[in-house]
Amino acid sequence: MVMAAAEEGDAAAAAGAVERGPGAVYHMFVMMEDLLEKLKLLNYEEEAALRSHNMRPPSRHYFALPINPGEQFYMFCTLAAWLINKAGHPFEQPQEYDDPNATISSILSELRSFGRSVDFPPSKLKAGYGEQACYVLDCLAEEALKYTSFAWKRATYPTEELEEEAITEDDAELTLNKVEEVIAEEETDNEENYIDLNVLKAQTYKSDMIESKQEEILESTVDAAEWNLEVERVLPQLKVTIRTDNKDWRIHVDQMHQHQDGIEYALKDTRGYLDKLHNEISRTLEKVSSREKYINNQLEHLVQEYRSAQALLSEAKEKYQQGSGGVTEQARILSEITEELEKIKQEMEEKGSSMTDGAPLVKIKQALTKLKQETIQMDIRIGVVEHTLLQSKLKEKSNMTRDMHATVIPDSSIVGTY
16 A cells, blocks of 8 residues: 555656656755754754664655655654654654554644645655655744744854964074174175275274274163063064965975874884784784684594585485476476367367257258248249249130131131122
């Protein structure tokens, strides 16, 4: 009954798909995926207690394809009852041996109570899959989400933090003296190689001024505590952080060296464990091989007996096949003989029935009576014809005699006149 209902549902679904369009066939797959997402939002895996009913969670296309109609129908009834209870309407959990028609009618009545339209017959749900089953469960899931006051929240995107390379203190912090030295080196590289007296005089003047400033600084009367406070205040501003580019090949090479060092360091510890594991595995393999040899030696006579029994079995199978072939041939000959015997019996029955049957004799008697009647009629007709012939002959004879007398009378009258 369930398979017949499933076939009828498939035929109706195909006809509906032709009327609605070529994409309507795949609408139930989309509906099933939406239903599964809604069930996950309702935490059905824990609250529906499917494992207590020895059922696994449904897959993406569980109710869209025919897998196992009985199991699918029970899963459909279980989820529908749980969703109705989740939506605030008390509903008794259906059992496996309940009447399916009563269960489907109660589920559809609850669906109508939510204000949902049901424009298909209840027999469409007996198969446990199809567009109608997905529609019912989807509507019940929406009502359950409404009852639980579920609402979508604004999406929160994770903040991507830039990976900063570990920079040593010597490379991260550059003092002003180092900056001046770098700038001076760049200037000397860019300048042309020639000597100018004015430039030499300016450089000597600058060096004298720097030495005089250094002497004045050495002789300064500033308090050391205030100087340290000022240095601590200005120190963060003097730090120059150089951010390295992750695409630079030098960084990749450094990372490769770091990973290589880490692998070598980890390999030192793991190699000992691997060697121990290798030794244990080799010892167990040796033990297994020795045990196998011992068992083979102990069970060698049993193996020989088993082989001899296998040979005898193969011979018996061959004999059986030969005997079965002869039996089939004899059975075929017997069937042919029985067919011929049936034909002969049928012919004998037909002849016996024809011999004992009195219908042909009756027909012969009827034919004889009919022939007698026809002969009597023919005799009567022959007598009438003979009578008519006789009358016609007599009439002709009388006519002839009359003609003869008519010719004799005038001759006598002529003789009298003479």
